[in-house]
Amino acid sequence: MTDGIPHPRRIVIAGGGTAGWMAAAAIARTLGRTADLTLVESDAIGTIGVGESTIPPLVVYNRLLGINEAEFMRATQATFKLGILFDDWKQVGDRYFHSFGATGKDHWSAGFQHFWLYGRTRGHDQSYDDYCLELIAALQGKFAHLPDDGMNYAYQLDSTLYAKFLRTMAEGDGTKRVEGKIARVDLDGESGNIAALVLESGMRVEGDLFLDCTGFCAVLIEQALHAGFDDWTHYLPCDSAIALQTENVRPPVPYTRAMAHDAGWQWRIPLQHRSGNGLVYCSRYLSRDDALERLLGNVEGDVLTEPNFLRFTTGSRRRQWYRNCIAIGLSGGFMEPLESTSIHLIQRAVLRLIRMMPMGEISARDVAEFNDQQDEDTRQIRDFLILHYKATERRDSPFWRQCAAMTIPDSLAQKIELFRETGRVFRKNEELFAENSWVQVMMGQGIIPRTYHPIAEKLRDDEVDKLLGTIRDNVSRTVASLPEHGAYVARYCGAATPTTRG
Numbered sequence: 252m253t254d255g256i257p258h259p260r261r262i263v264i265a266g267g268g269t270a271g272w273m274a275a276a277a278i279a280r281t282l283g284r285t286a287d288l289t290l291v292e293s294d295a296i297g298t299i300g301v302g303e304s305t306i307p308p309l310v311v312y313n314r315l316l317g318i319n320e321a322e323f324m325r326a327t328q329a330t331f332k333l334g335i336l337f338d339d340w341k342q343v344g345d346r347y348f349h350s351f352g353a354t355g356k357d358h359w360s361a362g363f364q365h366f367w368l369y370g371r372t373r374g375h376d377q378s379y380d381d382y383c384l385e386l387i388a389a390l391q392g393k394f395a396h397l398p399d400d401g402m403n404y405a406y407q408l409d410s411t412l413y414a415k416f417l418r419t420m421a422e423g424d425g426t427k428r429v430e431g432k433i434a435r436v437d438l439d440g441e442s443g444n445i446a447a448l449v450l451e452s453g454m455r456v457e458g459d460l461f462l463d464c465t466g467f468c469a470v471l472i473e474q475a476l477h478a479g480f481d482d483w484t485h486y487l488p489c490d491s492a493i494a495l496q497t498e499n500v501r502p503p504v505p506y507t508r509a510m511a512h513d514a515g516w517q518w519r520i521p522l523q524h525r526s527g528n529g530l531v532y533c534s535r536y537l538s539r540d541d542a543l544e545r546l547l548g549n550v551e552g553d554v555l556t557e558p559n560f561l562r563f564t565t566g567s568r569r570r571q572w573y574r575n576c577i578a579i580g581l582s583g584g585f586m587e588p589l590e591s592t593s594i595h596l597i598q599r600a601v602l603r604l605i606r607m608m609p610m611g612e613i614s615a616r617d618v619a620e621f622n623d624q625q626d627e628d629t630r631q632i633r634d635f636l637i638l639h640y641k642a643t644e645r646r647d648s649p650f651w652r653q654c655a656a657m658t659i660p661d662s663l664a665q666k667i668e669l670f671r672e673t674g675r676v677f678r679k680n681e682e683l684f685a686e687n688s689w690v691q692v693m694m695g696q697g698i699i700p701r702t703y704h705p706i707a708e709k710l711r712d713d714e715v716d717k718l719l720g721t722i723r724d725n726v727s728r729t730v731a732s733l734p735e736h737g738a739y740v741a742r743y744c745g746a747a748t749p750t751t752r753g
Contacts, residue, residue, distance in 0.1 A: 260286055260609070263458035265433060265448060265471055267292030269410045269594060270580025271464035272417035273312075274601045279424035280316050281605050288425065291448055291456055293432045303520045303527040304332060304507045304591040305405040307351050308683075312598045316420070325744040326416045328523040329408035330503045331736060333389035335590070339511040340696060342644045347695025348506070349590075351403040352385030354687050355722050361704035364690050365674050368700060369707035370719050379694060382722050383687075384729055389506040393733035394740075407507060407520050407527075410594070429456060433465075436475035444575040445471060460609070461576045469582040472568060476576055479569035480584075486637045486660070487565040488653065489515045489587055493543055494529040494559040498552035502737030509589060510549075513648035514542075517549060518588065523740060525555060531587055534562075536650045563587075567629040572621045575613060577604055584629055589639060592632050595683070599628055631682050634663040635692070642667065642696035667698060674700035 262278060264271050267290060275290050282288075313323060323329070334350035341347070355363030367379055380386050385403055388394060396402065422428060431450035439446045447457040463471035472478045484490065503521035510517045515532035530546040537545075543558055567584035571577065578584075580597045603624060607617045641659050645651035669675055670693050676686045710718065 260460060261458040262286050262288050262460045262462065263448060263456055264288070264290040264462045264464055266290075266464035266466065266582075267414060267418070267428075268464065268466065268580070269414045270466075270582075270597045271462075272414045272421060273594075273597050274462055274464060274579050274604075275421035275426045276316060276417040276424070277312075277601050277605060279421045279426045282608065284425065288421075289427045289429060289456060289458070290421070291429045291431060291433065291450070293430060295432065303410055303522065304335075304407050304518070304588065305594050306591050306683075307403055307405045308595055308598060309405055312602070315602075318420075321744055323413075323416060324406070324408075324740070327406075327408040327412040328525075329406045330522055330740055331394045331505045332405045332407045332507060332591075333385040333394065333402075333505045335507045335509055336389075337509050337511070337639070337692075337695060340509075340516075340639060340643060340645075343647065347691065348380060348386050348390065349688060349691050349695070350383050350386035350389065351405060352383050352687070353403075353685075354379060354386075354690070355382040356718070358706060360706050362674075362676065362686050362690065364694075364700070365704040366707045366710070366715070366718060368674060368703040369710070370715050373712055373715050375715065375719050377719070377723060379691075382719070382726060384726050387726055387730045388733055389504070391730055391733075392502070392504050392736050393730060394505045394736040395733045397729075404505070405591070407503075407522055409522055409524075429454070433470055436471055438475065442574070443476075445475065459575065460613075462604075463576055463578045463582040464580055466581040467563065467585070469568070469578065471576050472571070472573060472578040472582050476573050478571075478573040478576075478578070480564075481566050481569055482564055483566045483633055484564060485657065486633065487587060487640070488533045488535070488650070489531045489565070490563060491534045491539070491542065492529055492531045492561040492563070492587075493539075493546050494527070494561065495546070495550070495554055496525050496556045497528055497550050497554050499524070499526055500552040502735065503740070505736040507591065511645075512545065513537075514650045516589065517546065519551075523744070526550075526552065529588075531589075533650055536648065565633075567626065567633075570622055571600065571625045572604075572618045577621075579604075583625070586629065586632050586636060589636050590632070590684075592683070596628070596632070600625060627680065628683065630660075630662070631679070631684070634660060634666070635684050635689070637663055638667070638689075638692055639696065642693065642698055644697055667693065670700060671698055672701055674703050 264274055271290055279288050334348055336348050338346045357363050431452050433448050434451045435449045437447045445461045447455045449455050461471055508519040514537035518529045520527040528550050530542050532542050563585050565585055568578050571583045579600050586592050607621055637659055640654040643655055676689045
């Protein structure tokens with residue numbers, strides 16, 4: 252030790268992109284000079300760069316790092332996001348909205364859905380949607396920051412620009428960037444740990460702890476250490492995607508769209524300067540050429556980029572921390588972006604690692620706990636994604652018939668049947684998706700509870716009228732007072748009002 256400061260632990264990040272620079276920025280800012288941080292990346296290697304839609308925990312992540320929100324949004328051309336609009340998932344022609352907000356007002360013993368369900372028996376036929384501020388604001392194209400964080404939101408952003416923004420921040424906090432391609436990974440002959448990355452230039456980058464941010468290639472965690480992979484294609488059969496960017500033709504709305512088609516789904520994500528588009532599909536039922544034709548036939552505005560073709564296998568690395576290597580991002584597994592969880596899983600792994608950062612030797616207990624928690628996170632997200640495919644009334648194509656007929660994990664089957672029979676949703680530990688998320692998606696996909704909690708019948712008819720009417724009125728009044736989303740973004744970020752072409 253020198254002046255009471257322990258010698259810095261050498262942390263090497265393999266790969267840049269969103270995963271690498273999110274990790275570097277958080278570690279550098281949190282650990283400061285107690286970490287000797289090096290990131291290795293090559294400008295010659297492209298990044299996936301299509302993770303443009305996020306969920307609310309990213310707001311917390313940015314705040315933890317002391318990021319100024321307006322500056323971040325200006326740098327990443329971000330817009331606000333209040334949820335996801337799902338088209339044609341239950342049946343062709345149906346739509347529902349998964350919002351980030353709470354719906355109505357819960358009681359400690361029962362969620363609001365129980366009081367809404369009881370209200371239906373007493374003549375209240377208003378939609379469940381009418382009781383959610385974020386949902387109604389999104390569909391009306393409105394947004395504002397409200398006192399006491401009264402509006403739950405996330406961002407729609409350019410992930411390539413986000414990586415650049417974080418790189419500037421991380422390098423300012425002492426991260427060293429090394430340019431070059433990894434030629435091989437040297438392992439220690441005794442421990443089996445990674446000893447160094449050897450670059451094509453011959454440069455050797457040694458470290459104590461290695462973060463694999465090399466994407467689908469998983470150069471460290473799989474190619475070098477063979478950590479293993481659990482394939483979840485049975486549950487999530489899509490294996491291909493095409494992404495491209497288009498001009499905006501209207502002011503950006505504060506939500507992402509997920510539009511089902513006969514072999515998968517399509518996303519549309521409006522940013523300040525352009526829109527992100529993509530088609531996710533199962534190659535068993537749709538060819539690459541037909542997929543591209545379908546995507547190009549259902550975009551708005553002129554196409555700005557060449558299509559980016561992606562192949563993937565949905566699943567999770569069996570050990571995301573193995574020996575002295577931690578997989579971050581796509582090297583740890585892939586969940587299709589249906590609920591915008593890709594960047595969140597990066598964030599979750601990075602913050603979890605910081606909380607478990609070893610002081611000396613790596614603890615096998617820490618490794619086991621990290622892997623257990625990561626596995627639980629991914630399986631809970633997996634189940635939520637499967638719900639969208641399984642709970643469908645579509646039988647109009649072989650793809651949807653396969654989804655409707657597939658066996659599902661017991662954990663999801665329990666959740667669906669519990670809600671169908673009782674209206675209840677129970678979440679385990681720090682499960683990502685809130686009760687209201689499960690309620691909105693299950694009811695949106697056609698699962699309506701047969702009954703409700705008996706506490707709802709404690710209310711007299713006039714009390715039911717007052718409860719439901721007051722909530723609806725508050726939502727309606729608040730939304731009416733909100734500004735238009737695009738104009739608010741322009742003022743907030745100090746930019747000109749976004750221009751569009753008709």
